[in-house]
Amino acid sequence: MENADRPVVQRLHISPAQAGQRIDNFLLRHLKGVPKSRIYRLLRKGEVRVNKGRIKPEYRLKTGDQVRIPPVRVSDSAPPAAPDGWTMEALADAVLYEDERLLVINKPAGMAVHGGSGQRYGVIEALRCLRPEAPYLELVHRLDRDTSGCLMIAKRRSELRMLHELLRQGGVDKHYLLLAQGDWSRGPHRVSAPLRKNLLRSGERVVRVDENGKPALTHFRFLEAYGGASLMEADLRTGRTHQIRVHAAHAGHPLAGDEKYGDTEFNRIMRKLGLKRLFLHAHSLAFEDRERGRMIHVSAPLSEDLRKLIQQLEELPDTWQNPH
Numbered sequence: 001m002e003n004a005d006r007p008v009v010q011r012l013h014i015s016p017a018q019a020g021q022r023i024d025n026f027l028l029r030h031l032k033g034v035p036k037s038r039i040y041r042l043l044r045k046g047e048v049r050v051n052k053g054r055i056k057p058e059y060r061l062k063t064g065d066q067v068r069i070p071p072v073r074v075s076d077s078a079p080p081a082a083p084d085g086w087t088m089e090a091l092a093d094a095v096l097y098e099d100e101r102l103l104v105i106n107k108p109a110g111m112a113v114h115g116g117s118g119q120r121y122g123v124i125e126a127l128r129c130l131r132p133e134a135p136y137l138e139l140v141h142r143l144d145r146d147t148s149g150c151l152m153i154a155k156r157r158s159e160l161r162m163l164h165e166l167l168r169q170g171g172v173d174k175h176y177l178l179l180a181q182g183d184w185s186r187g188p189h190r191v192s193a194p195l196r197k198n199l200l201r202s203g204e205r206v207v208r209v210d211e212n213g214k215p216a217l218t219h220f221r222f223l224e225a226y227g228g229a230s231l232m233e234a235d236l237r238t239g240r241t242h243q244i245r246v247h248a249a250h251a252g253h254p255l256a257g258d259e260k261y262g263d264t265e266f267n268r269i270m271r272k273l274g275l276k277r278l279f280l281h282a283h284s285l286a287f288e289d290r291e292r293g294r295m296i297h298v299s300a301p302l303s304e305d306l307r308k309l310i311q312q313l314e315e316l317p318d319t320w321q322n323p324h
Contacts, residue, residue, distance in 0.1 A: 007071035014065040020161040021138075023050065024057035027069070034072055042070065060164075083126040087111070091126055097298045101159040102152060103127075103137070104285070106300040109148040109277045113139055127153060141167060144242065146257075149176070149282025149300045166287055167239065173286045176234040176244055177223075177302065179279035179309070180253035181266045184230040189220045191247040195240045206260065207242040209250050216240045218247040226313035228269070229256065233283070244280060255280055273312050274305070281306065 018026065027039045027048065046054040049068040050061070061067070090108050097104040107113070107123060114122035121129075124139050131137065140152035140163045154160035166172050196213030198206050217237040224231040230253065234244045245261045248254055254262040256270045256279040270279075284299040302310075 007073050009071055010067075010069040012067040012069065014061045014063060014067060016063045018157075019061055019063040019065075020157075020164060021061055022057065023048070023055055023059045023061060023067075025138075026061060026067075031069070031072055038072070042072070083121050083129055087121075087126050088130055091123065091130055096150065096300055097296070101154070101156050102163075102296070103155055104150055104152050104298045107143055107148055107151040107282075109146055109303065112145045113142050113151065123151065124153070140164070141239070143282055144278075144280075146278040147176075147280045147282060148303055150174075150285045150298055151282070152285070162291070163287075170237065171287055173284075174236050174282065175284045176236070177281045177283045178232050178234055178244065178248065179256040179270075179306075180230050180232050180248050181256065181263055182228065182230065182253050183225055184220070184232055184251075184253045185222045185225055188251055189222065190217070191220065191251050192217045193247060193250050195243060195246055197241060205241075207240070207246050209246065214238075214240060216243050216247065218244060220248070220251070226310075227316060228266075229313060231310065245278075270309070273309055275309050276305065279306060279309070 012030075024039065024043065027034075027042070028036065031039060040057060042048045043055070043057050047070045048055070050059065050065050052066070052068070090111075091105065094105040094108065095103065096106050105123070105127075112122040114124050124137065127137055128134070134155065136155055136157060138154050138157075138160050140154050140160060143149065143151050152163060154163060163172070193209045193216060194211060194213035195207050195216045196210035198208055200206060215238060219235040219237065221233040221235070222230060223233055232248075232253075234248075236243060242261070245255055245258055249258070249261040254266070256262070257267060257275050257277050258280075259267065259278075281302055282300065283302075284297070286295060286297040288294075289296050
């Protein structure tokens with residue numbers, strides 16, 4: 001007698017409401033309880049098929065696509081631990097903008113945008129716990145765990161599709177504030193260098209400038225000098241992983257507090273001044289909402305710890321110790 005609980009092959013037809021999302025994100029939602037690593041292994045081995053063909057994790061589903069999912073046992077173990085009280089309170093106080101379609105929060109530094117890779121939960125899971133009545137909440141884009149600032153969450157699938165299209169077309173104007181090593185007043189302020197992801201034996205993900213990588217362009221604007229450091233604004237023209245951090249280091253001005261791509265001695269000095277995190281903040285975003293005929297512009301203030309660091313730097317003499 002067959003086991004009724006035995007997993008079976010699933011064949012799904014993608015509706016217009018489901019179109020536009022990446023196949024990996026679709027599977028993560030559809031196969032709740034299946035580890036993220038297992039889902040990516042299914043994709044890598046070609047066990048998940050779209051229209052009978054293999055696809056990559058970044059493939060975006062289209063209306064009418066036929067998705068074949070192999071037999072996968074979904075864990076019926078206890079649900080993941082709920083976010084702690086501090087996380088819930090921090091996110092409740094972090095709302096910068098909200099309407100019936102879109103939510104923009106000031107993401108705290110140190111908080112991942114989603115669970116996985118050792119994180120029990122992230123911003124999106126915590127928001128769903130915070131707003132159990134919300135029928136739909138999805139990340140529009142990502143910020144690194146150590147980066148703070150403007151993060152968009154769609155409250156409707158139509159909004160998610162519209163914003164993804166704008167992002168692909170470069171229609172979302174995103175600006176970041178950062179503190180970099182040295183005097184960056186004379187440039188280079190336009191950094192165009194292809195980037196390629198690499199995975200170390202330890203499993204750590206690093207990004208390098210590589211002529212065989214994907215095109216990446218960042219515009220930096222000098223704001224203020226503090227002897228051995230510069231406050232800068234970055235305008236992303238592409239959205240590669242760790243782009244600002246790697247481009248800044250490539251230009252000879254690594255970010256303060258960057259343990260992966262930064263300068264050890266510069267970071268040591270910044271720690272003495274009280275910096276306990278990466279100084280990278282998604283300061284503002286703007287885009288034209290053509291459906292409603294208006295511009296959306298949202299900005300996030302610097303956190304208190306970063307403002308205090310700037311105040312300390314302003315009080316130091318111009319000759320304070322600079323590692324280079």
